[in-house]
Amino acid sequence: MQSTKSIMLTIIVACQLMVVLDSSVMVTALPEIGRTLHLTTANLTWVQNAYIxxxxxxxxxxxxAGDIMGRxxxxxxxxxxxxxxxLLAGMAQSAEFxxxxxxxxxxxxxxxxxxxxxxxxxxFVETKERSRAIAIYSAVSGGGGSVGLILGGMLTEWISWRVGMFINVPIGIALLIIIPKYLQETQKRTxxxxxxxxxxxVTGMTSLVFGFVQAAAAGxxxxxxxxxxxxxIVLMAGFVAVEARAKEPIIPLRLFSSRERSGAYLGRFLFICGNFSLFFFIPQFLQNVLGFSSFESGLAFVPFTGVQFGMMYVMPWLVSRFGSVKILISGLVIAILGTIWCSQISTGTSFFPNxxxxxxxxxxxxGMVFQPLTAFGLTDVDPGDSGAASGLINVAHQIGASMGLAVLSTVFESVYRSSSPSAExxxxxxSIAVTGSAVFLTTALLVTLLMLFRPAAKLRSE
Incomplete structure (x- = not known):
């Protein structure tokens, strides 16, 4: 039974890793893709945003669809x-394709x-095994992006950026073979x-992101x-109005009735706005300013990736010892300090120790942030809404990545185009864009303090 659950968790994590990798595996290849397809820094964001x-x-x-047709x-x-x-992405011969x-x-x-x-x-319903499963899932969701940077840089340097797409093919085929053997179909709903x-x-978020990207290019x-x-703005307002009236909305607004869940969704969105954008700007800084190769710029994220995955093993103990809210706040403070330190980059910056x-x-x-945010996002969710709640967690993650990248690329371009382009x-x-990342992380901390910390304190006093 335990071995079966381990295989189930492996399948789930392998799928999550594959899709998370693809949000970052192209990042260290972007300078090469830009040179090949003649794309500016702002337009290169669409290689990420088209996916995200x-x-x-x-x-x-x-x-x-999973709720109705079977997950x-x-x-x-x-x-x-x-x-x-x-396979098609790896074969692409033009930017449009x-x-x-x-x-x-x-x-x-x-x-x-x-x-x-x-x-x-x-x-995974038992508390201890569920905590472990969420810790592993959260580590992959959060750290998979940095793994993608390393893998993408290595493949771009040694073979081709296209291989970063092709490696999904054998993994996908293997998953398709073993899924029927170990995952049971869930009950379908009418x-x-x-x-x-x-x-x-989709159209509302795409319009907003397109507007920010255009601001970088045209003002x-x-x-x-x-x-x-x-x-x-109009489309997103229409979306909220439709969801409020729909009999079976894709976002049941009752999911926001919980202060903890709402804080978790918003906090995750803001954290990713700042965190994911680092994966876009730092590799390009390393290549365009410090002269790193694609592989070296990906390898530069080993410190980040190593400790983030390492936190997976201590998070269950930390949460049980200190509670999710304290760990979440501590993780945000540590991430903010690291980002502010990193924002001091210049042409004279040395990789070690700066x-x-x-x-x-x-x-x-x-590594301390994602597990508590995931757990809070699933707090007291009705089983019938589990698919929507899990989807909303991932929506906050992906839309945060897209929106943060769009906003900070606008900041980057407004500074970069203000004078003649140079390494300086x-x-x-x-540096300014990374400072913007720190602002997003600080806002996530404020949301946590306002929406998650006080309810937890109240619960302890009762």
Whole structure:
């Protein structure tokens, strides 16, 4: 029985790792992709955002599909589509083809990922084993991005960035073979798909992100910036209105009735806004300013990755000893300090100790944040809403990555284009962008203090 559960957890984690890797495996290859396809720094963000927006935008529809059609069935369908899309991305000969394939990968990930956390929540019910399973899942969700940086840099340097896409193919095939043997189909529910809500959420978020990217290229007062931003606000308002009236919404608004859950979703969004953007700017700083190769810039994240995954083994003890809220607050403070330290980069910066030590602090902080946020996001969720709740956790993660990257790339471009491009100017712009990351993390800390800390204190006093 225990071995079967271990295999189940391995399948769930392998899927999560595969889709998380793809949000970052291209990052260390971006300078090479930009040179090959003639893309600016701002436009390069779409290599990430085409994937992330489709991923986050369709996540809740994927969760709903799992509830209605069976989570194992949608899980397998998502893995199959992801495998095909990865093959197409690796074969891309133009920027347009690559972006289309990346969007298809995002749609596939949106089908598979909600089922992973939902299957985990219903398969591991005993407190201790569930805590361990969530710790492993959270470590992979948080640390998989930095693993992708290392892997992407290694493959780009030694072979080709395309191999970062091709490696998903054998993994996907293996998962498709073993899933029917170890994962049981969940009970199906009758219902309907909230297609209008899904379309409004995807188009609304895409419009907002497009507006921020255009601000980086054309400025804030240009029509191509203001029009998509206005459209995004209107579409997202329409999305909320539709969800409030829909009989079977993709986001049941009752999920926000809990202060803890709402704080966890918002806190995760803000943390990822700051944390994920570091994976975009730091590798480019290392390559464009310090002269690192793709592989070396990926390898530079080993300190971050190593300590973040290492925290997986101590988190269950830390949470049981000090409580989730204290660990979450401590992790955020450590991550903020590391990010502020890292924001001091310049052309005279040496990797050791000026980046090595901050990356360790940032890794420790991130390793302490994701498990409590995941657990709070699932607090007191009705079994019928487990798919939507797990989907919402991942939506906050992906939309945070996309929105943070869009906002901070705008900050970067506004500084970088203010004078003649140079290594000094690039370093200064990257420093400002990393400072922006620290601002996002600090806001996440404030949300935690306001929405999670006080309820926990109240519970202890009762």
């Amino acid at each position: 927006l489709a991923y986050g935008g369709f996540m809740l529809l994927g969760a709903r 194992r069935r949608i899980f397998r369908a998502g893995i199959a589509l992801f495998t095909v899309a990865s 690559l972006l289309a394939a990346r969007a298809l990968q995002g749609l596939a990930a949106a089908m598979a990922t909600p089922s992973t956390l939902a299957l985990l929540s219903v398969s 219902g309907h798909f909230d297609l209008l809500g899904a379309v409004l959420s 804030w007062h240009h029509t191509v910036t203001l029009a998509p931003l206005a459209a995004g 980046m090595f030590l901050p990356l360790i602090l940032m890794g420790i902080g991130a 100017q690039f370093a200064h712009a990257a």
